[in-house]
Amino acid sequence: MGRNVEDEIGHELRENRPVPTDEYVASVARSVRGHRRVRGAGRRLAVAAVLSVTAIVALAATGGMSQASSAPQSVAKIVKTAFKSKPAKAQKVNRVSNSAANNQYGEKPKCNSGRGNGSEGDPSQLIDPHAGGTGPGTYPTLDCDPGNSGGKNRGGD
Amino acid sequence: MIKRRRDPLAEVESLISDVYAYVAYRVPNHADAEEIISAVFERAVRYRKTYDGSKGSPIAWLIGIARTQIAEQQCQRHHAELELTEAVDDADLEASSLERLTLHDAVRSLDDRSRELIALRYGIGLSTREIAEEMCLEENAVNVALHRARERLRAIMTTGASIETPGGMRRGSTV
Numbered sequence: 230m231g232r233n234v235e236d237e238i239g240h241e242l243r244e245n246r247p248v249p250t251d252e253y254v255a256s257v258a259r260s261v262r263g264h265r266r267v268r269g270a271g272r273r274l275a276v277a278a279v280l281s282v283t284a285i286v287a288l289a290a291t292g293g294m295s296q297a298s299s300a301p302q303s304v305a306k307i308v309k310t311a312f313k314s315k316p317a318k319a320q321k322v323n324r325v326s327n328s329a330a331n332n333q334y335g336e337k338p339k340c341n342s343g344r345g346n347g348s349e350g351d352p353s354q355l356i357d358p359h360a361g362g363t364g365p366g367t368y369p370t371l372d373c374d375p376g377n378s379g380g381k382n383r384g385g386d
Numbered sequence: 387m388i389k390r391r392r393d394p395l396a397e398v399e400s401l402i403s404d405v406y407a408y409v410a411y412r413v414p415n416h417a418d419a420e421e422i423i424s425a426v427f428e429r430a431v432r433y434r435k436t437y438d439g440s441k442g443s444p445i446a447w448l449i450g451i452a453r454t455q456i457a458e459q460q461c462q463r464h465h466a467e468l469e470l471t472e473a474v475d476d477a478d479l480e481a482s483s484l485e486r487l488t489l490h491d492a493v494r495s496l497d498d499r500s501r502e503l504i505a506l507r508y509g510i511g512l513s514t515r516e517i518a519e520e521m522c523l524e525e526n527a528v529n530v531a532l533h534r535a536r537e538r539l540r541a542i543m544t545t546g547a548s549i550e551t552p553g554g555m556r557r558g559s560t561v
Contacts, residue, residue, distance in 0.1 A: 238536045238543075242508035245489050247410030249403060253420065257427050258398045 299327075394437040394444035395430060402427070404510045405448050411505035412456055414494040422459055426452045445510060446520060492542040500535035507532055 288294055395401065406423055413419040429451050437447055493504055506517045514532065518525040 238539050239508065241489055242493075242504060243511075246407045246509060247419075247490070249406040249420075249423075253406075254399055254402045257402050257424060260424075261395055261398045261427055261431055 392437075392439045393434070394439075394447055395427075395434060396444075398427075401445060401448060404445055405452055407509035408449060408505045409452055409456065411490075411493055411509045412452075412501050413459070418459060418463075422452065422455045425455050429455070446516075449506070449510070449520065489539075489543065492539050495542060496535060496538060500531065500538065503528065503532050503535055504539075 288297065402423070405426055406419070409419045409422050409426070410416070413422060426448060430448060433451075437444070441447075493501060496504065502521070503517065506512045506520060507514070512520065514528045515525050517523075518528045521528070523531075
């Protein structure tokens with residue numbers, strides 16, 4: 230008898246189990262999935278961070294970090310020069326001093342032959358051996374005397 | 387080895403159906419049931435990260451949330467009904483007694499514990515062993531309680547005995 234009751238009532242209860250409408254299920258499922266989409270934003274952020282780190286590592290491996298690190302300083306210098314007002318004088322040409330091209334083709338330090346190129350200072354301070362002057366020193370220096378090449382012939386005679 | 391956390395709401399459609407059946411057996415009012423189910427899933431989404439798969443299945447976790455929601459709703463409803471009981475007039479009583487008694491009406495006439503058992507067994511489809519674990523009972527006790535609930539239902543359905551709804555209104559049967 231008890232088994233029959235289980236069969237009848239149990240079967241009926243299972244058959245008539247309350248069922249939600251499709252619209253209601255879709256509505257609740259949509260709200261649950263909506264929250265899940267927001268959660269995906271964090272995942273995208275993580276992917277972006279990983280890609281950034283990968284790019285930095287690749288740059289460091291190829292030696293680009295020193296160039297990249299000095300770039301902001303160069304830019305700052307150029308910007309500073311550009312905005313600096315020099316109304317009377319001509320603008321100084323900015324040259325990149327630290328580059329491979331400058332190393333190969335840039336100005337080389339000149340060898341001073343001793344004949345003077347005007348960079349020694351005030352010309353009145355130079356020694357004039359023909360006038361019998363000895364200049365500021367005790368002896369005229371050999372390098373500054375074009376008529377006296379000293380013990381070695383330096384091309385003047 | 388990294389253990390991947392299982393999403394308890396991965397198969398949400400089937401979970402909605404199960405929770406709906408459970409709540410609908412427990413809560414007489416259809417609108418109230420839907421409100422509770424929405425609240426259950428809202429809370430489930432909020433506390434999704436706290437779900438521990440080793441402690442139970444997703445449906446057991448959702449039933450726990452649903453039970454809390456029902457208790458809160460019944461508490462609020464109880465206070466509201468205390469104020470409304472005196473306002474029900476005789477005409478409404480007569481009209482409601484003419485409604486056809488359905489199986490669901492009969493289930494609603496049961497006590498809360500029996501409705502809980504019916505909802506778990508026939509709403510969600512848990513085994514008696516799973517119900518015993520869920521309600522912290524012996525499996526035998528679950529079987530006996532379920533048997534009594536079915537007997538009571540059978541008596542209501544066959545004799546058409548007038549039943550008492552959870553709201554306190556007596557309803558007749560034309561079955």
